[in-house]
Amino acid sequence: MNIRGLTHVLYRNTPRNVLQSKIYSPCMLHAFAWTCVMPSEVKSRFLLLYGSQRGQAQSIAEEIADQAAEHGLVADLFCLTNKEKYNLEKETVPVVFVVSTTGDGEPPDTALSFVKTIKEKTLPRNHFARLNYAVLGLGDTNYANFCNCGKTIDGRLQELGAKHFYSTGHADDGVGLEIVVDPWIEGVWEALKKTVAEMATQGQQDTDSGRSLHNTDLSAASQESTGVSGLDVSLGLLKLKDSPAEASELPKSTSEVETRGTQPAPLEASLTQSLLPLSESALNVPALPPPFLRVSLEDAPAQELSGPVLQEHHQEVSISKAVQLTRDDSVKTAIMLELDISGKDIPYHPGDSFDVLCPNNSSEVQRILQRLRLEQQSHHHVQLELKKDTKKKAAQLPGHVPEGCTLLYLLTWCLEIRSVPKKAFLRALVECTEAAPEKRRLQELCSKQGSSDYNRFIRDTSVCLLDLLLAFPSCNPPLSLLVEHLPKLQPRSYSAASSSQRHPGKLHFVFNIVEFPACPERPAARRGLCTGWLSDLVSPVLQPCGTAQGPLAIIGGAAALPKVHVGLRTGSSFRLPSDPTLPVVMVGPGTGVAPFIGFLQQRYSLTSTLTHTHTHTHTHTH
Numbered sequence: 001m002n003i004r005g006l007t008h009v010l011y012r013n014t015p016r017n018v019l020q021s022k023i024y025s026p027c028m029l030h031a032f033a034w035t036c037v038m039p040s041e042v043k044s045r046f047l048l049l050y051g052s053q054r055g056q057a058q059s060i061a062e063e064i065a066d067q068a069a070e071h072g073l074v075a076d077l078f079c080l081t082n083k084e085k086y087n088l089e090k091e092t093v094p095v096v097f098v099v100s101t102t103g104d105g106e107p108p109d110t111a112l113s114f115v116k117t118i119k120e121k122t123l124p125r126n127h128f129a130r131l132n133y134a135v136l137g138l139g140d141t142n143y144a145n146f147c148n149c150g151k152t153i154d155g156r157l158q159e160l161g162a163k164h165f166y167s168t169g170h171a172d173d174g175v176g177l178e179i180v181v182d183p184w185i186e187g188v189w190e191a192l193k194k195t196v197a198e199m200a201t202q203g204q205q206d207t208d209s210g211r212s213l214h215n216t217d218l219s220a221a222s223q224e225s226t227g228v229s230g231l232d233v234s235l236g237l238l239k240l241k242d243s244p245a246e247a248s249e250l251p252k253s254t255s256e257v258e259t260r261g262t263q264p265a266p267l268e269a270s271l272t273q274s275l276l277p278l279s280e281s282a283l284n285v286p287a288l289p290p291p292f293l294r295v296s297l298e299d300a301p302a303q304e305l306s307g308p309v310l311q312e313h314h315q316e317v318s319i320s321k322a323v324q325l326t327r328d329d330s331v332k333t334a335i336m337l338e339l340d341i342s343g344k345d346i347p348y349h350p351g352d353s354f355d356v357l358c359p360n361n362s363s364e365v366q367r368i369l370q371r372l373r374l375e376q377q378s379h380h381h382v383q384l385e386l387k388k389d390t391k392k393k394a395a396q397l398p399g400h401v402p403e404g405c406t407l408l409y410l411l412t413w414c415l416e417i418r419s420v421p422k423k424a425f426l427r428a429l430v431e432c433t434e435a436a437p438e439k440r441r442l443q444e445l446c447s448k449q450g451s452s453d454y455n456r457f458i459r460d461t462s463v464c465l466l467d468l469l470l471a472f473p474s475c476n477p478p479l480s481l482l483v484e485h486l487p488k489l490q491p492r493s494y495s496a497a498s499s500s501q502r503h504p505g506k507l508h509f510v511f512n513i514v515e516f517p518a519c520p521e522r523p524a525a526r527r528g529l530c531t532g533w534l535s536d537l538v539s540p541v542l543q544p545c546g547t548a549q550g551p552l553a554i555i556g557g558a559a560a561l562p563k564v565h566v567g568l569r570t571g572s573s574f575r576l577p578s579d580p581t582l583p584v585v586m587v588g589p590g591t592g593v594a595p596f597i598g599f600l601q602q603r604y605s606l607t608s609t610l611t612h613t614h615t616h617t618h619t620h621t622h
């Protein structure tokens with residue numbers, strides 16, 4: 001029985017709902033039938049052609065040929081110069097080109113004649129209509145015409161009707177060929193196997209339709225032989241059941257086969273997935289930032305630090321009061337905190353702001369430790385050293401990491417783990433990522449071509465290191481990379497919402513608990529770093545006390561008042577005009593009205609400003 005006959009049997013015996021489900025298309029049945037009748041021990045071949053000046057393209061092509069057997073394929077490997085060995089016009093298998101560029105964007109000597117031939121102006125537009133090919137171009141971005149030979153061959157084959165079966169790779173010797181070459185080779189096998197099968201199916205269809213054109217009797221005989229009776233087809237993949245169908249519903253045209261891509265195209269781009277053209281584009285990725293730190297962990301007994309890294313002007317103060325300003329069903333929870341600054345040197349004025357030193361979220365720290373597989377060493381002491389052979393200019397030990405602090409302390413109080421990773425960090429993460437598609441996506445995100453995806457999926461959604469580690473599970477960076485790339489954990493600043501004249505020894509500030517809802521890039525919702533931490537600090541001591549209009553909760557007795565570290569920010573010029581007769585209009589969004597409360601208390605010695613101002617704000621912001 002021929003392929004078409006077997007396809008027909010499969011088709012007639014496959015339930016309609018299975019066919020309609022798009023899981024098994026008629027086209028697939030056809031391809032499947034082809035694989036059924038193919039002798040399993042015969043390896044599928046493909047043609048592998050290289051053009052090389054100094055041997056790199058040749059050795060990469062040889063490497064591809066060596067790996068082919070592992071994938072059940074065999075490569076016919078030739079240098080482009082050996083034209084008598086191949087015939088692209090008649091080729092019935094996929095063709096892979098590996099070509100470098102030399103001189104000033106010229107083809108290597110061994111590819112010159114091939115390029116000249118395909119550039120021949122007399123060639124018709126459909127000259128290579130049957131050709132399925134992929135190009136791996138080698139070049140160097142330090143030269144003006146990057147990968148020009150690969151691009152020339154690619155462009156001309158397209159003009160002459162050939163089709164890509166796999167995206168073109170442009171590898172840059174300037175940053176390391178392997179950045180593109182390795183993932184390109186890893187991905188080519190799947191595409192090759194599919195294309196080999198599709199071309200074989202196509203070849204068979206062409207043969208069959210050729211036969212039917214020339215011999216109608218043979219066609220009739222073949223249709224007879226496709227009757228179910230007398231055939232015993234048993235397949236594990238498909239559950240066969242009688243279901244009559246017309247032979248005319250079988251795929252007939254070549255376009256049905258050709259329009260199927262080698263991989264299902266994603267519908268939407270995401271943090272981990274790009275769309276065309278980016279997914280097939282050549283990438284300009286930044287140079288790999290040179291590593292400069294050696295980080296070791298020591299299990300030596302030493303005093304463990306606790307609390308933030310303090311500077312001179314930072315002081316520890318108690319939270320003496322907390323008032324929840326909004327009701328539970330409000331869009332945002334607003335809280336006013338009163339700090340007891342009596343006896344401290346914090347000479348603030350309304351219009352000033354001050355820093356609150358907050359730690360990273362402990363569960364995020366734990367999850368990073370887990371991902372780095374360092375949970376067991378969280379209390380080990382971190383030793384930092386500059387790499388002696390580092391190529392980084394003016395490399396320095398990070399000043400924000402205290403000597404000998406523990407790993408837990410480092411991640412809790414020193415590094416901004418929520419910071420949005422810069423492109424250089426993404427570039428460095430590429431090197432620690434195993435899976436080829438993840439590697440490629442990280443390359444895209446740090447590349448020039450992937451800039452808008454970077455903005456959309458990383459910067460605008462405030463994606464942080466942990467989000468990336470979760471989205472790219474085969475990315476396993478060493479601790480040193482985190483210390484090199486994560487910036488110093490910054491304090492968060494708040495405006496004073498009180499006047500020290502009105503509240504001597506006290507400092508008020510107001511904040512909303514910022515919620516970042518879950519999104520595809522960040523599957524778990526999270527709260528603002530400092531506001532989430534502050535609300536956790538006070539919530540155990542908040543006691544409900546609300547009336548319909550008044551505050552809902554207020555901090556309980558003097559016991560167990562939480563402490564925070566703060567520092568006054570100097571140099572503010574945000575002040576009320578000194579002329580008290582001057583009318584002032586104050587406009588601010590939400591908790592942005594905080595400094596105005598201080599101004600009003602200062603000027604009018606108001607006591608109930610907070611609630612009034614808040615009510616007013618509410619009206620305007622919702």
Ligand SMILES: Cc1cc2nc3c(=O)[nH]c(=O)nc-3n(C[C@H](O)[C@H](O)[C@H](O)COP(=O)(O)O)c2cc1C
Binds near residue numbers: 100138143144146
């Ligand atoms: C003399 C010379 C000229 C080159 N000119 C270019 C060029 O114009 N464009 C480009 O992208 N790469 C250029 N390259 C980089 C090579 O294409 C790249 O190093 C490639 O990996 C070499 O592969 P091969 O050893 O197979 O020739 C040039 C390299 C050399 C040594």
